[in-house]
Amino acid sequence: MAHDHDHDEEHSELSETQLRVRALETILTEKGYVDPAALDALIETYETKVGPRNGARVVAKAWSDPAYRAWLLKDANSAIASVGYAGRQGEHMVVLENTPARHNMVVCTLCSCYPWPVLGLPPVWYKSAPYRSRVVADPRGVLREFGVELPADTEIRVWDSTSEVRYLVLPMQPEGSAGWGEEKLAELVTRNSMIGTGLPKRPGALA
Amino acid sequence: MTEGAHDMGGARGFGEVIEEPNEPPFHAEWERRAFALTLAMAIPGEWNIDMSRAARENRPPQDYLSKSYYEIWLAGLERLMAERGLVARDEIEAGRVLHPPSPIKRRLLREDVAQALYRGAPTAREPTTPARFKAGDRVRARSIDPPTHTRLPRYVRGHAGVVELVHGCHVFPDSNALGAGEDPQWLYTVCFEGAELWGAGADPTVKVSVDAWDAYLEPA
Numbered sequence: 505m506a507h508d509h510d511h512d513e514e515h516s517e518l519s520e521t522q523l524r525v526r527a528l529e530t531i532l533t534e535k536g537y538v539d540p541a542a543l544d545a546l547i548e549t550y551e552t553k554v555g556p557r558n559g560a561r562v563v564a565k566a567w568s569d570p571a572y573r574a575w576l577l578k579d580a581n582s583a584i585a586s587v588g589y590a591g592r593q594g595e596h597m598v599v600l601e602n603t604p605a606r607h608n609m610v611v612c613t614l615c616s617c618y619p620w621p622v623l624g625l626p627p628v629w630y631k632s633a634p635y636r637s638r639v640v641a642d643p644r645g646v647l648r649e650f651g652v653e654l655p656a657d658t659e660i661r662v663w664d665s666t667s668e669v670r671y672l673v674l675p676m677q678p679e680g681s682a683g684w685g686e687e688k689l690a691e692l693v694t695r696n697s698m699i700g701t702g703l704p705k706r707p708g709a710l711a
Numbered sequence: 712m713t714e715g716a717h718d719m720g721g722a723r724g725f726g727e728v729i730e731e732p733n734e735p736p737f738h739a740e741w742e743r744r745a746f747a748l749t750l751a752m753a754i755p756g757e758w759n760i761d762m763s764r765a766a767r768e769n770r771p772p773q774d775y776l777s778k779s780y781y782e783i784w785l786a787g788l789e790r791l792m793a794e795r796g797l798v799a800r801d802e803i804e805a806g807r808v809l810h811p812p813s814p815i816k817r818r819l820l821r822e823d824v825a826q827a828l829y830r831g832a833p834t835a836r837e838p839t840t841p842a843r844f845k846a847g848d849r850v851r852a853r854s855i856d857p858p859t860h861t862r863l864p865r866y867v868r869g870h871a872g873v874v875e876l877v878h879g880c881h882v883f884p885d886s887n888a889l890g891a892g893e894d895p896q897w898l899y900t901v902c903f904e905g906a907e908l909w910g911a912g913a914d915p916t917v918k919v920s921v922d923a924w925d926a927y928l929e930p931a
Contacts, residue, residue, distance in 0.1 A: 525741040525785065527806030529748060531798055535812035537755065541821035543747035549828060550746075551736050591831035592750075596878065613720035613864050615764060616780070625736050625746075631780050633725040640720045640866065640919045641909055649728045660917045664720065666862045667898055667922035668760075668834040669878055696730075 555624035558589050559672060560693035562622060564686040566599075567677040576674070577601055584622060584672075594621035596669045600661075602700075607658050608673045609647075609700030611639045612665040619670035623698060630699065640664060650701045662700075673700045680707040716772035721866040721909070742781040749788050754827060755815035758791050761888035765860040766790045834882040836895035843897060843925055848874045850901055851931035852923060860888035863927045867919075870907050871931040875920060876900035883924050896925040 532538045562584055566573040576583040580597035584590065597619060600608035612618065613636045618626040629635050639646045643660045647653070654660070663671045675697040681689060684707075691710055696702025719725075737743045753763065767787035768775065778786065792798040795813070802809045819827060844850055854869040855861075862884045878898040886894040905917035 521782065521785070522739065522741040524803075524806070525744045525748070528785075528789070528798070528803065529744055531802055531806075531808050532748060532752070534808050535798070537797065537812070537815055537818060538748065538751045539818060539820050542751055542819045542824050543744065545821045545824040546747040546750050546828075547737075547743045549824065551743075555736075591829040592827075593831070595831040595833040596835060596881075598876070613866075614717055614862060615768070627731070627734050628738075628780070629728050629730050632728065633719055633722070633776070634728045636719040637722040637725045638728070642914075643917055644914060646728055650730065656916070658916060660914070661902075662917070662919045663900075664864065664919060664921045666864060667878070667881060667884075667924070669898070669900075669922055701728075 550620075550625050554589075554620060556622075556693075556695035556698065557690070558587075558624070559619070559622035559695070559698045560690040561686070562587055562589070562672070563674055563693045563698065564689035566674055567681075567689050568684070568686050573674075580672070589621040591621055593617070594619045594670050596667075597622075597672060598669055599672050599674050600663065600700075601674045602676050604676070605659060607654055607660050607700065608671075609639060609643055609660065609662045610665060610671045610673060611636060611662060613637070613640060614664075614666060617665035617668075617670065619672050622672055623695060627695070647701065650696060652701070652703060673698050675704050678704050678706050715768050715770070716775040717768040718865050720864045745781045745785045745788070749784050751819045752788060752792070754819040755817055757795050757797065757815065759887055760832065761860060761882075761884040762890070763787055763791060764884070765888040766794075769860070835878075836880045836882065836893065838880040838895075838897070840897075842877055844874045844877070844899055844928065844930075846874050846877060849931040850874055850899070850923075850928045852901065852921075852927055853929055855927070857885060859885065861885050861927075863923060864921060866908060867901075867903060867921050867923075870903055872901040872903035872907065872920070874899045875902045878922070881924070883926065885924075885926070898922055898924050899928065901928065 533540055566576050576599050580599040584597055602608055616626050616631040640662050643662050665671060678692055681692060692704045694702050694704060697704045767783045789803050793800050797813050799810055849871060851871045852863060852867040880895040881898040883894040883896045886892055900920050901923045902918050902920040905913035908919060
């Protein structure tokens with residue numbers, strides 16, 4: 505697909521789209537199909553409430569609580585719902601555990617399936633043709649573009665989200681963070697580490 | 712449509728993955744509104760998620776590839792509404808109401824947003840038959856090429872793998888997208904060796920899985 509973020513160079517084209525969407529909203533409102541205040545609430549939800557900090561909280565809890573970790577790996581829906589996250593685009597969750605032997609990565613080659621309740625809306629690169637086309641054939645090459653180099657014998661396991669099942673990667677807890685509280689651990693958890701294109705921050709990287 | 716440009720797994724030539732630092736959820740005001748309109752218009756129940764995917768994807772490759780993500784959403788929404796007479800093409804082009812509204816079953820109100828999102832739209836259904844496969848079984852993705860919506864990516868068709876997870880019965884998108892009923896089927900995660908998909912030169916440490924409904928599979 506075309507790039508989504510070179511909007512400055514495509515100003516006139518985007519103005520046309522802007523006008524088209526504005527007119528469409530007016531039509532749908534006048535016809536009584538949508539409530540503009542509901543649209544505001546939807547946008548506000550995904551701009552301010554639902555995002556990767558949710559997933560980071562789940563991961564941090566799994567790192568610090570072995571019973572929760574076991575529950576998360578066995579029944580992700582219930583374990584994630586117990587922290588308050590559930591619903592649209594996360595109705596059927598599976599959590600994938602990274603180990604020294606196996607590194608998991610998640611993609612949706614057909615569209616943009618992504619676990620919204622724990623990660624929010626997907627970034628542009630996740631929805632882009634380069635990621636969708638290449639990660640299933642050359643995941644190590646893609647990892648290098650994210651600055652990640654894994655041992656040559658680590659199994660790379662790529663999960664293509666072709667159904668309504670949504671996958672969340674449980675990254676390995678960084679060395680040197682044992683005994684930390686959940687809040688501080690969550691600061692180590694990056695969005696990309698929960699997709700599999702990144703690793704958590706190292707304890708020394710926190711300010 | 713199965714040859715649509717959306718089925719990208721394994722395609723070459725799209726270049727490097729480029730990450731935008733500190734990326735915001737939306738890049739323009741129209742993206743916010745197009746996103747919200749799409750979610751809100753799913754609530755009346757005039758179409759299902761598979762119909763909306765099909766409406767986005769079933770377009771000429773050059774059209775799909777030249778549109779940005781939310782431009783595709785917008786085009787999909789316009790198509791779904793036009794097909795059902797909710798908003799006609801001439802209204803979209805004119806940018807104003809030209810025809811009386813059609814009755815809709817329900818409308819998303821602000822006070823219902825949080826609950827609607829929290830509820831979501833689960834696709835698991837009570838099984839009526841036992842599962843044909845169990846974890847560890849060898850299966851082959853059928854060599855099929857439906858002219859209509861499907862969620863079996865081209866790059867696994869005809870290839871053999873191993874059932875890794877059994878997810879229960881789920882709504883079958885190929886049928887649901889056509890309005891031909893949910894036809895719930897057993898859903899499996901099937902894992903393929905890199906070399907099975909990409910040839911002998913493939914990285915031996917790579918394994919790739921897809922989620923595949925029963926109808927996509929045969930014993931191997």
